[in-house]
Amino acid sequence: MVTMIVYVKRKTGLTRAEFTRYWQDHHAPLILETPEFMRYVRKYVQYHFAPGEAAAGSLFGDIANDYDGVGAIWFDSRESMNAALNEPRYLEVMRPDEEKFIDLAGCLSFLAEEHVVFDALGDHYRRRAVSSTGTGDRDLIVRGSLSSRPR
Numbered sequence: 001m002v003t004m005i006v007y008v009k010r011k012t013g014l015t016r017a018e019f020t021r022y023w024q025d026h027h028a029p030l031i032l033e034t035p036e037f038m039r040y041v042r043k044y045v046q047y048h049f050a051p052g053e054a055a056a057g058s059l060f061g062d063i064a065n066d067y068d069g070v071g072a073i074w075f076d077s078r079e080s081m082n083a084a085l086n087e088p089r090y091l092e093v094m095r096p097d098e099e100k101f102i103d104l105a106g107c108l109s110f111l112a113e114e115h116v117v118f119d120a121l122g123d124h125y126r127r128r129a130v131s132s133t134g135t136g137d138r139d140l141i142v143r144g145s146l147s148s149r150p151r
Contacts, residue, residue, distance in 0.1 A: 001074055003112045008071055009066065009068060023046060033088065041084065044070045047071070
């Protein structure tokens with residue numbers, strides 16, 4: 001299993017609130033309604049920016065104010081990820097939609113293999129998300145947090 005993790009930057013001209021609303025309320029359902037892409041996806045999580053001051057002293061350097069969220073998508077393998085990202089429906093529908101609200105050149109991404117050390121929460125934060133067409137439902141996690149502190 002591999003996870004594509006992307007630090008996402010909003011497109012110039014959008015407020016953080018507009019970006020978050022579009023990503024959560026338009027783009028996420030679009031992904032769920034694209035079975036040609038979703039057949040490769042095992043889990044999709046959006047972490048939205050949590051305004052406010054970070055806890056006293058970040059152990060890992062400055063808080064990422066340059067990014068507006070983090071997206072994480074789990075695939076069975078690199079081959080599955082590459083197949084998903086080369087699906088014609090992804091290239092025709094989803095990629096052009098990403099260009100509407102994401103500064104693609106300003107994003108930072110990497111691939112990771114997950115090694116859970118501790119997970120007291122388990123799946124407590126999962127909720128069922130029904131596609132806007134009512135054609136079915138899939139697990140979707142759309143709320144997480146990124147902390148911020150004033151510079």
